[in-house]
Amino acid sequence: MVSRVIPVDRFDLVIFGGTGDLARRKILPALFRRYCAGQIPQDTRIIGAARSDMDCAGFRQVTADAIREFGGGRGCEDGTLEEFLDCIQYETVDAKGDMGWDALRGRLRDGVTKAFYFSVGPSLFGDLAQRLRDFGLADDHSRVVVEKPFGHDLETARALNATLAQHFSEDQIYRIDHYLGKETVQNLMAVRFGNVLFEPLWNAQYVDHIQITVAETVDVSGRGMYYDRSGAMRDMVQNHLMQLLCLIAMEPPARFEPDAVRDEKLKVIRALDPVDYHHIVRGQYSANDTQASYRTHVEDPRSTTESFVALKCNVSNWRWAGTPFYLRTGKCLKERSSEIVVVFKDAPHSIFGPDAGTHRNVLTIRLQPNEGITMRVTIKEPGPGGMRLVDVPLDMSFAEALGPDAEDVPDAYERLIMDVIRGNQTLFMRGDEVEAAWAWTDPIIEGWRRRGEVPKPYEPGSTGPEDALMLMHRDGRKWRDIRA
Numbered sequence: 001m002v003s004r005v006i007p008v009d010r011f012d013l014v015i016f017g018g019t020g021d022l023a024r025r026k027i028l029p030a031l032f033r034r035y036c037a038g039q040i041p042q043d044t045r046i047i048g049a050a051r052s053d054m055d056c057a058g059f060r061q062v063t064a065d066a067i068r069e070f071g072g073g074r075g076c077e078d079g080t081l082e083e084f085l086d087c088i089q090y091e092t093v094d095a096k097g098d099m100g101w102d103a104l105r106g107r108l109r110d111g112v113t114k115a116f117y118f119s120v121g122p123s124l125f126g127d128l129a130q131r132l133r134d135f136g137l138a139d140d141h142s143r144v145v146v147e148k149p150f151g152h153d154l155e156t157a158r159a160l161n162a163t164l165a166q167h168f169s170e171d172q173i174y175r176i177d178h179y180l181g182k183e184t185v186q187n188l189m190a191v192r193f194g195n196v197l198f199e200p201l202w203n204a205q206y207v208d209h210i211q212i213t214v215a216e217t218v219d220v221s222g223r224g225m226y227y228d229r230s231g232a233m234r235d236m237v238q239n240h241l242m243q244l245l246c247l248i249a250m251e252p253p254a255r256f257e258p259d260a261v262r263d264e265k266l267k268v269i270r271a272l273d274p275v276d277y278h279h280i281v282r283g284q285y286s287a288n289d290t291q292a293s294y295r296t297h298v299e300d301p302r303s304t305t306e307s308f309v310a311l312k313c314n315v316s317n318w319r320w321a322g323t324p325f326y327l328r329t330g331k332c333l334k335e336r337s338s339e340i341v342v343v344f345k346d347a348p349h350s351i352f353g354p355d356a357g358t359h360r361n362v363l364t365i366r367l368q369p370n371e372g373i374t375m376r377v378t379i380k381e382p383g384p385g386g387m388r389l390v391d392v393p394l395d396m397s398f399a400e401a402l403g404p405d406a407e408d409v410p411d412a413y414e415r416l417i418m419d420v421i422r423g424n425q426t427l428f429m430r431g432d433e434v435e436a437a438w439a440w441t442d443p444i445i446e447g448w449r450r451r452g453e454v455p456k457p458y459e460p461g462s463t464g465p466e467d468a469l470m471l472m473h474r475d476g477r478k479w480r481d482i483r484a
């Protein structure tokens with residue numbers, strides 16, 4: 001299978017915070033890989049802009065080092081990197097002052113798509129947006145890309161939306177949730193809406209429950225200051241897990257177009273019931289022989305911020321009433337694994353009798369590692385001895401299905417940045433979606449504060465606190481094991 005690469009038109013992309021961690025780890029390597037794939041024309045300009053006093057040669061060195069360190073692939077060896085560096089420029093600017101803005105404008109061309117990536121803390125978004133307008137860098141066709149966290153709660157998200165809206169229209173604003181750029185997430189839509197097989201069964205009549213797990217093995221050391229102000233609910237559930245839930249639960253949009261998709265996602269968020277606090281488990285990792293505790297990774301030794309959340313929620317609409325959604329995410333867990341599991345109901349009647357056993361159909365959509373989709377179906381256990389049933393996987397591993405081309409499947413940032421340049425907002429969050437998600441999570445967080453709730457400790461390398469297992473056991477269900 002040969003993947004088709006459709007080149008984009010040449011563009012000017014300014015990366016504010018170009019010397020920062022996100023730019024070096026994700027954005028610059030992603031751009032390089034798209035360049036190697038032949039998608040980015042040679043006369044494109046990628047301009048780093050940050051506070052650091054540096055010239056273009058210095059930033060080219062930063063870029064080359066970042067690409068080598070964080071995955072440039074074959075292009076690092078065959079001379080493509082040197083070619084790509086010709087696209088790279090740099091300007092020292094102060095987001096909060098006047099320094100550098102006229103010079104930065106001088107680096108931009110008329111008549112090409114202009115995109116501005118805000119890879120800086122959200123407190124600078126307003127300053128950047130204002131200066132882009134004041135200094136005449138942006139026009140009504142320019143695009144701005146903003147990273148999470150998009151607000152700390154509903155109030156701050158509204159304020160951020162309002163600030164950006166003073167300078168840019170909604171169709172110029174690209175709010176990134178990199179989970180939406182993952183190949184499997186888009187495949188989820190292809191599987192749901194490109195086949196007749198699943199959609200008739202995709203409802204409370206046939207689906208027993210859905211699990212969404214985003215498990216990480218890393219702890220919060222190194223970003224403890226940021227994380228402790230945020231916690232798993234704000235850092236993961238409000239954005240990534242809710243976006244996944246939306247894609248699983250939404251009605252088929254009339255077209256695969258930005259507002260059609262985002263309208264349907266918004267309806268899901270609005271249909272979420274408030275979560276009963278008995279249905280939420282908060283956890284914080286403790287220490288063991290090899291791992292320091294959460295509290296030693298943050299400034300406050302008595303911190304009650306959660307590094308783990310598990311919850312049960314309901315989408316109250318005709319399709320889903322009666323089918324619970326279980327969400328869980330955490331740091332320092334036993335494996336790094338993100339997956340969505342759709343567990344179908346038992347067959348209504350077993351014609352094979354009680355000895356044959358029953359097995360449920362389970363559709364697993366894996367986001368990482370080993371992106372792919374697996375469907376477990378029931379068959380007869382081979383061999384003599386009557387009819388005994390087993391469940392076996394019908395597997396669609398991308399690595400196997402696409403062969404060598406699987407290596408060329410773009411990662412989330414590659415896809416999303418190219419979508420910005422193409423002007424396709426389908427995989428970006430709209431302002432009202434973000435606000436609706438905060439409106440759902442705020443009362444949960446506020447409830448913890450009001451009740452003075454302390455997170456349950458859990459062993460590093462485990463699957464989280466015992467209570468998270470109980471959350472499902474109480475309902476006669478169990479989590480799929482967290483496995484890589």
Ligand code: NAD
Pocket residue numbers: 016017018019020021022023025049050051052093094095096118119120121122124147148149
């Ligand atoms: P960082 O601290 O590593 O980099 C910040 C960048 O902003 C630097 O280039 C710095 O020079 C620039 N900067 C700071 N103040 C400035 C000013 N007044 N004028 C001009 N430039 C200024 O931060 P980061 O980790 O790259 O994160 C950037 C944003 O992306 C943050 O909002 C973060 O929450 C978000 N984010 C980061 C990651 C990640 O993996 N690092 C992941 C998701 C989201």
